[in-house]
Amino acid sequence: MPAPPRPSRAFFTRRTLVVARALLGCRLVHSDRDGTRVSGWIIETEAYIGPEDEGCHAHSGYTQRNANLWGPPGHAYVYFTYGMHWMFNIVTERAGFPAAVLIRALLPSEGVERMRRRRGGGRPDLTGGPAKICQALRIDRRLNGADLCLPSAEIWLERGRPFPPSTVTTGPRVGLNNVPEPWKTIPWRFRLDPRELPAPRGIPWARDP
DNA sequence: AGGACGATTAACT
DNA sequence: GTTAATCGTCCTG
Numbered sequence: 390m391p392a393p394p395r396p397s398r399a400f401f402t403r404r405t406l407v408v409a410r411a412l413l414g415c416r417l418v419h420s421d422r423d424g425t426r427v428s429g430w431i432i433e434t435e436a437y438i439g440p441e442d443e444g445c446h447a448h449s450g451y452t453q454r455n456a457n458l459w460g461p462p463g464h465a466y467v468y469f470t471y472g473m474h475w476m477f478n479i480v481t482e483r484a485g486f487p488a489a490v491l492i493r494a495l496l497p498s499e500g501v502e503r504m505r506r507r508r509g510g511g512r513p514d515l516t517g518g519p520a521k522i523c524q525a526l527r528i529d530r531r532l533n534g535a536d537l538c539l540p541s542a543e544i545w546l547e548r549g550r551p552f553p554p555s556t557v558t559t560g561p562r563v564g565l566n567n568v569p570e571p572w573k574t575i576p577w578r579f580r581l582d583p584r585e586l587p588a589p590r591g592i593p594w595a596r597d598p
Numbered sequence: 599a600g601g602a603c604g605a606t607t608a609a610c611t
Numbered sequence: 612g613t614t615a616a617t618c619g620t621c622c623t624g
Contacts, residue, residue, distance in 0.1 A: 437605075470603095470604050471603090471604055471607080474604095478605085491605060566604090
Protein backbone atom coordinates (compact mmCIF):
# COMPACT_ATOMS: atom_id res chain seq x y z
CA MET A 390 0.00 0.00 0.00
CA PRO A 391 1.46 3.35 -1.01
CA ALA A 392 1.19 6.10 1.59
CA PRO A 393 -1.91 8.26 1.15
CA PRO A 394 -1.17 11.65 -0.44
CA ARG A 395 -0.40 14.53 1.88
CA PRO A 396 -1.86 17.99 1.37
CA SER A 397 0.69 20.20 -0.40
CA ARG A 398 1.76 23.70 0.57
CA ALA A 399 -0.79 25.01 -1.92
CA PHE A 400 -3.54 23.23 0.01
CA PHE A 401 -2.94 25.53 2.96
CA THR A 402 -2.24 28.65 0.88
CA ARG A 403 -5.94 29.39 0.41
CA ARG A 404 -8.73 31.26 2.15
CA THR A 405 -8.96 29.96 5.72
CA LEU A 406 -12.65 29.08 5.40
CA VAL A 407 -11.82 26.92 2.38
CA VAL A 408 -9.01 25.17 4.23
CA ALA A 409 -11.14 24.64 7.36
CA ARG A 410 -13.78 22.93 5.20
CA ALA A 411 -11.22 20.94 3.20
CA LEU A 412 -9.51 19.57 6.32
CA LEU A 413 -12.67 17.68 7.29
CA GLY A 414 -12.12 14.00 6.55
CA CYS A 415 -8.35 14.32 6.36
CA ARG A 416 -6.40 12.18 8.78
CA LEU A 417 -4.10 13.84 11.33
CA VAL A 418 -1.18 11.52 12.04
CA HIS A 419 1.47 11.64 14.75
CA SER A 420 4.44 9.31 14.61
CA ASP A 421 5.55 8.17 18.04
CA ARG A 422 9.27 7.80 18.70
CA ASP A 423 9.10 4.11 17.82
CA GLY A 424 7.29 4.93 14.58
CA THR A 425 3.84 3.87 15.77
CA ARG A 426 1.09 5.87 14.13
CA VAL A 427 -1.44 7.60 16.38
CA SER A 428 -4.11 9.22 14.25
CA GLY A 429 -7.69 10.28 13.76
CA TRP A 430 -9.95 11.68 11.08
CA ILE A 431 -10.67 15.37 11.43
CA ILE A 432 -14.38 15.93 12.06
CA GLU A 433 -14.42 19.45 13.51
CA THR A 434 -12.47 22.62 12.72
CA GLU A 435 -12.65 26.35 13.37
CA ALA A 436 -11.30 29.26 11.34
CA TYR A 437 -9.45 32.22 12.89
CA ILE A 438 -8.88 34.86 10.28
CA GLY A 439 -6.73 37.94 10.49
CA PRO A 440 -6.18 40.87 12.85
CA GLU A 441 -9.76 42.15 12.44
CA ASP A 442 -11.19 38.89 13.82
CA GLU A 443 -11.57 39.67 17.52
CA GLY A 444 -11.65 35.96 18.33
CA CYS A 445 -8.25 35.45 16.73
CA HIS A 446 -5.05 35.74 18.77
CA ALA A 447 -3.71 38.03 16.04
CA HIS A 448 -6.23 40.68 17.06
CA SER A 449 -4.15 41.71 20.08
CA GLY A 450 -1.04 42.06 17.96
CA TYR A 451 2.17 40.20 17.27
CA THR A 452 3.82 38.55 20.28
CA GLN A 453 6.38 35.81 20.76
CA ARG A 454 3.57 33.46 21.65
CA ASN A 455 1.47 33.97 18.53
CA ALA A 456 4.33 34.64 16.10
CA ASN A 457 3.65 31.53 14.03
CA LEU A 458 0.22 32.87 13.08
CA TRP A 459 2.06 35.28 10.78
CA GLY A 460 4.31 32.52 9.44
CA PRO A 461 4.11 30.45 6.28
CA PRO A 462 1.08 28.20 5.69
CA GLY A 463 1.19 24.49 6.43
CA HIS A 464 3.00 24.97 9.72
CA ALA A 465 1.66 24.22 13.20
CA TYR A 466 0.64 26.95 15.63
CA VAL A 467 0.57 25.30 19.05
CA TYR A 468 -0.23 27.30 22.18
CA PHE A 469 -0.84 26.69 25.87
CA THR A 470 -3.93 27.85 27.72
CA TYR A 471 -5.92 27.49 30.97
CA GLY A 472 -2.72 26.54 32.74
CA MET A 473 -2.87 22.97 31.47
CA HIS A 474 -4.03 22.57 27.87
CA TRP A 475 -2.33 22.64 24.48
CA MET A 476 -4.16 23.67 21.31
CA PHE A 477 -3.22 22.60 17.80
CA ASN A 478 -3.76 24.88 14.81
CA ILE A 479 -2.61 24.81 11.19
CA VAL A 480 -1.49 28.11 9.67
CA THR A 481 -3.23 29.19 6.46
CA GLU A 482 -3.10 31.86 3.74
CA ARG A 483 0.08 33.73 2.90
CA ALA A 484 3.02 34.44 5.18
CA GLY A 485 2.48 37.86 6.73
CA PHE A 486 -1.30 37.42 7.08
CA PRO A 487 -2.20 35.88 10.46
CA ALA A 488 -4.76 33.10 10.10
CA ALA A 489 -5.13 29.47 11.12
CA VAL A 490 -7.51 26.54 11.55
CA LEU A 491 -8.01 25.06 15.02
CA ILE A 492 -8.47 21.29 15.00
CA ARG A 493 -11.33 20.73 17.43
CA ALA A 494 -12.27 17.04 17.15
CA LEU A 495 -11.12 13.77 15.58
CA LEU A 496 -12.65 10.35 15.09
CA PRO A 497 -9.99 7.97 16.47
CA SER A 498 -8.33 5.88 13.77
CA GLU A 499 -4.95 4.34 14.60
CA GLY A 500 -2.97 3.82 17.80
CA VAL A 501 -6.06 4.20 19.96
CA GLU A 502 -4.45 2.15 22.73
CA ARG A 503 -1.81 4.87 23.02
CA MET A 504 -4.45 7.57 23.40
CA ARG A 505 -5.57 6.44 26.82
CA ARG A 506 -5.07 9.02 29.49
CA ARG A 507 -4.23 8.70 33.16
CA ARG A 508 -7.53 9.95 34.39
CA GLY A 509 -10.05 7.29 33.37
CA GLY A 510 -13.49 6.46 34.59
CA GLY A 511 -16.60 5.95 32.53
CA ARG A 512 -16.21 5.83 28.79
CA PRO A 513 -13.27 7.93 27.77
CA ASP A 514 -13.75 10.43 24.97
CA LEU A 515 -10.21 10.52 23.66
CA THR A 516 -10.30 13.07 20.85
CA GLY A 517 -13.58 14.99 21.26
CA GLY A 518 -11.99 18.34 22.09
CA PRO A 519 -8.96 20.40 21.05
CA ALA A 520 -7.05 19.77 24.27
CA LYS A 521 -7.89 16.07 24.22
CA ILE A 522 -6.45 15.81 20.71
CA CYS A 523 -3.16 17.24 21.91
CA GLN A 524 -3.05 14.83 24.81
CA ALA A 525 -3.96 11.85 22.61
CA LEU A 526 -1.43 12.68 19.86
CA ARG A 527 1.26 13.99 22.28
CA ILE A 528 1.21 17.47 20.83
CA ASP A 529 2.90 20.20 22.88
CA ARG A 530 5.26 23.13 22.39
CA ARG A 531 7.84 20.88 20.72
CA LEU A 532 5.61 20.92 17.65
CA ASN A 533 4.94 24.66 17.59
CA GLY A 534 6.10 25.84 14.18
CA ALA A 535 6.50 22.31 12.78
CA ASP A 536 6.18 22.10 9.00
CA LEU A 537 3.42 19.59 8.23
CA CYS A 538 4.48 19.42 4.57
CA LEU A 539 7.98 18.04 5.21
CA PRO A 540 8.38 14.35 4.30
CA SER A 541 10.26 13.88 7.59
CA ALA A 542 7.59 15.60 9.72
CA GLU A 543 6.67 14.13 13.11
CA ILE A 544 3.06 15.19 12.57
CA TRP A 545 1.30 15.47 9.22
CA LEU A 546 -1.96 15.14 7.32
CA GLU A 547 -3.24 12.59 4.84
CA ARG A 548 -5.93 13.48 2.36
CA GLY A 549 -9.37 11.97 2.70
CA ARG A 550 -11.94 11.54 -0.01
CA PRO A 551 -14.22 14.50 -0.74
CA PHE A 552 -17.55 14.78 1.05
CA PRO A 553 -20.80 16.27 -0.25
CA PRO A 554 -21.91 19.56 1.31
CA SER A 555 -24.90 17.85 2.94
CA THR A 556 -22.56 15.97 5.30
CA VAL A 557 -21.03 19.19 6.70
CA THR A 558 -22.64 21.52 9.23
CA THR A 559 -21.49 24.94 10.39
CA GLY A 560 -22.01 26.98 13.51
CA PRO A 561 -20.49 29.54 15.87
CA ARG A 562 -17.01 29.01 17.25
CA VAL A 563 -16.75 27.67 20.78
CA GLY A 564 -15.34 29.30 23.89
CA LEU A 565 -15.20 32.95 22.78
CA ASN A 566 -16.88 34.16 25.94
CA ASN A 567 -15.57 37.72 26.03
CA VAL A 568 -15.49 38.30 22.28
CA PRO A 569 -17.88 40.90 20.81
CA GLU A 570 -20.25 40.36 17.93
CA PRO A 571 -20.17 39.52 15.13
CA TRP A 572 -17.06 37.50 15.88
CA LYS A 573 -18.62 35.63 18.78
CA THR A 574 -21.29 33.94 16.69
CA ILE A 575 -20.03 34.13 13.11
CA PRO A 576 -20.39 30.54 11.76
CA TRP A 577 -16.74 29.69 11.30
CA ARG A 578 -16.95 26.22 12.86
CA PHE A 579 -17.22 23.21 10.55
CA ARG A 580 -18.28 19.68 11.44
CA LEU A 581 -18.35 16.51 9.34
CA ASP A 582 -20.88 13.79 10.10
CA PRO A 583 -18.71 10.98 11.56
CA ARG A 584 -20.89 8.38 9.85
CA GLU A 585 -19.15 9.36 6.63
CA LEU A 586 -15.93 7.84 7.97
CA PRO A 587 -14.79 4.25 8.55
CA ALA A 588 -16.01 2.85 11.86
CA PRO A 589 -13.25 2.58 14.45
CA ARG A 590 -12.72 -1.12 15.14
CA GLY A 591 -12.80 -2.48 18.66
CA ILE A 592 -13.82 0.82 20.22
CA PRO A 593 -17.59 0.99 19.86
CA TRP A 594 -17.78 3.98 22.24
CA ALA A 595 -15.49 6.01 20.01
CA ARG A 596 -18.39 7.58 18.12
CA ASP A 597 -20.04 8.79 21.31
CA PRO A 598 -19.69 12.44 22.29
C1' DA B 599 6.91 42.04 40.93
C1' DG B 600 2.17 41.33 40.69
C1' DG B 601 -2.32 40.49 38.66
C1' DA B 602 -5.69 39.16 35.17
C1' DC B 603 -7.07 35.93 32.02
C1' DG B 604 -7.61 32.15 28.73
C1' DA B 605 -9.91 29.14 21.14
C1' DT B 606 -10.75 23.71 27.99
C1' DT B 607 -11.95 19.91 30.72
C1' DA B 608 -13.87 17.11 34.35
C1' DA B 609 -16.50 16.97 38.17
C1' DC B 610 -19.77 18.78 40.54
C1' DT B 611 -25.24 20.47 42.07
C1' DG C 612 -26.71 24.48 34.95
C1' DT C 613 -21.72 25.94 37.86
C1' DT C 614 -16.92 25.87 39.04
C1' DA C 615 -12.07 24.43 40.27
C1' DA C 616 -7.91 23.19 38.28
C1' DT C 617 -3.42 25.43 36.95
C1' DC C 618 0.32 28.38 34.72
C1' DG C 619 2.31 30.70 30.51
C1' DT C 620 1.80 34.98 28.70
C1' DC C 621 0.93 39.77 28.56
C1' DC C 622 0.20 44.08 30.67
C1' DT C 623 0.82 47.47 34.36
C1' DG C 624 3.66 49.83 37.56
